[in-house]
Amino acid sequence: MSEYGFQSFPELETLKTFAIPEDYNINSQVMKSHQKSGIGNQTIEYYMKNMFNVPKKFEDFLYVGQILQSEGIRTAIEAHRRANHFAWEHCTGR
Known part of the structure; x- marks a missing residue:
């Protein structure tokens, strides 16, 4: 797998542009x-509500969204690492 992930909003400094x-x-x-x-x-809001308290302040919402994104990527990577040997050979990006 060469691409996967979970969307996130940009950091505040980027958004200000x-x-x-x-x-x-x-x-x-x-x-x-x-x-x-x-x-x-x-989708971002749905998963955020399921995993975190949704911040009322927009700047905090952006930050928690990035934490949510990191959790999504962590979950995918851990799933690949747990996979059996056959799946590992097909999921390493080689």
Whole structure:
């Protein structure tokens, strides 16, 4: 597998390059226009609600979203490492 992962919003400093504080909401038109998946923002929010307390402050929401992304990647990597030898040979990116 050469590509997999879980979406995340950018860090605040990056977001400031294309949005103003009035756009700091995942449902704002600016945030929606940067989302290429029709279910991307809702998916992030869904898993965040299941794994964490969803922050009310947008800046904290961005941070927790990045933690959520890291958990998704960790889960995938651990699954590959637990796989039997046959699966390991096909999942190492060789």
